[in-house]
Amino acid sequence: MPKNSKVTQREHSGEHVTESVADLLALEEPVDYKQSILNVAGEAGGKQKAAEEELDAEDRPAWNSKLQYILAQIGFSVGLGNIWRFPYLCQKNGGGAYLVPYLVLLIIIGIPLFFLELAVGQRIRRGSIGVWHYVCPRLGGIGFSSCIVCLFVGLYYNVIIGWSIFYFFKSFQYPLPWSECPVIRNGTMAVVEAECEKSSATTYFWYREALDISNSISESGGLNWKMTLCLLVAWSIVGMAVVKGIQSSGKVMYFSSLFPYVVLICFLVRGLLLRGAVDGILHMFTPKLDKMLDPQVWREAATQVFFALGLGFGGVIAFSSYNKQDNNCHFDAALVSFINFFTSVLATLVVFAVLGFKANIMNEKCVVECLRVLCPPLPFYLDPSTLRCRNAEKILGYLHTNVLSRDLIPPHVNFSHLTAKDYTDMYRVIKAVKEDRFSALGLDPCLLEDELDKSVQGTGLAFIAFTEAMTHFPASPFWSVMFFLMLINLGLGSMIGTMAGITTPIIDTFKVPKEMFTVGCCVFAFFVGLLFVQRSGNYFVTMFDDYSATLPLTVIVILENIAVAWIYGTKKFMQELTEMLGFRPYRFYFYMWKFVSPLCMAVLTTASIIQLGVTPPGYSAWIKEEAAERYLYFPTWAMALLITLIVVAALPIPVVFLLRHCHLLSDGSNTLSVSYKKGRMMKDISNLEENDETRFILSKVPSEAPSPMPTHRSYLGPGSTSPLETGGNPNGRYGSSYLLAGTPESEL
16 A cells, blocks of 8 residues: 555554545555455455455344344235225225236236345345435436335324224223213213214214314314324334334334234134124125226226335335345245235235124124014124114014015014024015015115125224124124234334335435434424324325325336336346346346336326326215215315325426436536555445445445445346356356446446
8 A cells, every 4th residue: 555545544543545546546556456355356265255244244234134134024015005905905896806906916017126126225235215326316316206205104104003002002991982882961861972873883983082083174173182192102112113223123023023913813713703704705705807807906906016015115125225135035025925915815814704794793783673572682792772673673564564465474484583594585575576665665685795895995994894893702802902903013014114215215325313313203203293183184194195105106116117127227137136146037027127017007107197187086074963974075275285295206306317417416426436444445436525425336345335236247138148257256246357337327
């Protein structure tokens, strides 16, 4: 090392030293490259490998084990949508027939893009901002848009965790507080709350006791203090889980990722033992083949694939960036995708088993209402106080008044032991005979299929339909505690990944203190989240959940695919994957990335835009006076807010593109410098004027740099062999030499 070198001056310190290439070239004494990590001579000895591992451990955290990493990815991808969104889509879109478009899109879009995000995160070892800044500087805004989308999702998602916390603590009592309507006493008079009597006990508890909801989004109604406290608890839990990065969140994942499966299996076993469970499961898996040709079904299936795997959020990239470079991310992509799909199917089985039980209860109520005197005793799950006189009671009245002839009653029907099938037989006979005057009789069909066809999605499924079914379970508080604890853990796992999608790229890019920035994010999000705990807050949750993130997320995913497949180069990317993994990925991915996935996503984006234009956005409002839901369109100011959210989420992409296209924003490639530490050398491209250390191109130790992709080598297509895979290292991961390259733009 030259005597006047900065490295010589600090040879006893462990600090990094940076010198410009021009200064180094002016010095005559050569650098000892044999002790360098880059090792131009290409030696792959033990010293080089040890130095790489030491440097990697020093500069970037790593997962404690492969199991911890897999659980983190599962915890992020498997969330509340698997429990209530997927079953609803199955019920709405043809039952078992919905599985066909979902599986097709999972294979041609989901798994390839999930593998792509895992690969770029693991290879470049930076968050979404650093990754896309390296792949294509002009599309570097993708990373910033991902952070904004994560922020939008995290704001309302943690509110849902707050709702689950509220129900969790309310579950420690018997009977459950939502099992019966409240009674209002006025002196000696006692009447049932009118709003509850018109709807149901669980519906009333959700809308009035929990949310205390207003009639529309325009009526704020002030803060709901109960939900405000629950939101504070939720953000405190999330903050403690992520404050130390993967060192803290990785340990949380052992419980938050595994516990939901224990609960789901327990619910499945219990559900299968309930009468009517088989009816619900058969109804769910009975395919309605005409739905398979509906474009809307395919659009909703594609959207569910994106959200289920967490594509475009940045969390997948952030988690994979803490992996070792020799990790088999191809296996991880297939494994996590399969587990995600398996979880969705398992949750659907549980939901429809329980809803089948509930449908049988409601159907039996429809038949035997007010017959408790005629056919005692009632089953344990029927509450006589909730029964109203109609249907079978009406038939008996018509028989006594000779409105109906007893000849119309099938001989096998016994009113003392009336079943739903008996009532259905009577109903059909009476309807056929009294065709002209049947409507005047006021009889309900009481069909099991009608109950099973009632589509309940999202919060309605979790906080109304499922909670109502659990009130009929023996030991109902125990099952309620387990259910809402499962929801809390599912939400926590997804929130950890969402927070990683925000904090990891910002910390990597701007070098802010991890703990301080993480705590600041949680505090900021809590105060902004107060918007969602107003009495009208549920309507804002609908706005953010259904509209604000979907379109920007679709744009982000399609640009990610284009950036890698068409700008960076699919062949080049495949070759680098081969060098990283030690084997060549299937040719299937080459064609999916290059052609099929971009085309499918372009169609999906177009369909989403058309859908927004054809169907004005709206929400289901709960009208207190009617005790019923009514679909309302967003007012003008809410539409303006919605459009602003979409624009803000997508805005960084064109802004960064224009700034770099017009050379108003440096891409960090104007200066080449060399960094040393105790005799070890790393080459990097950095912007010395702005102290930008985010563009390390040539280092073979990715832990030191945001962009440590190996020197780009020629790739002749699927099945070809790199001409540079020679001697030194038989697996080709560290070639016999490395080539100096110019800026990334020249390589693109």
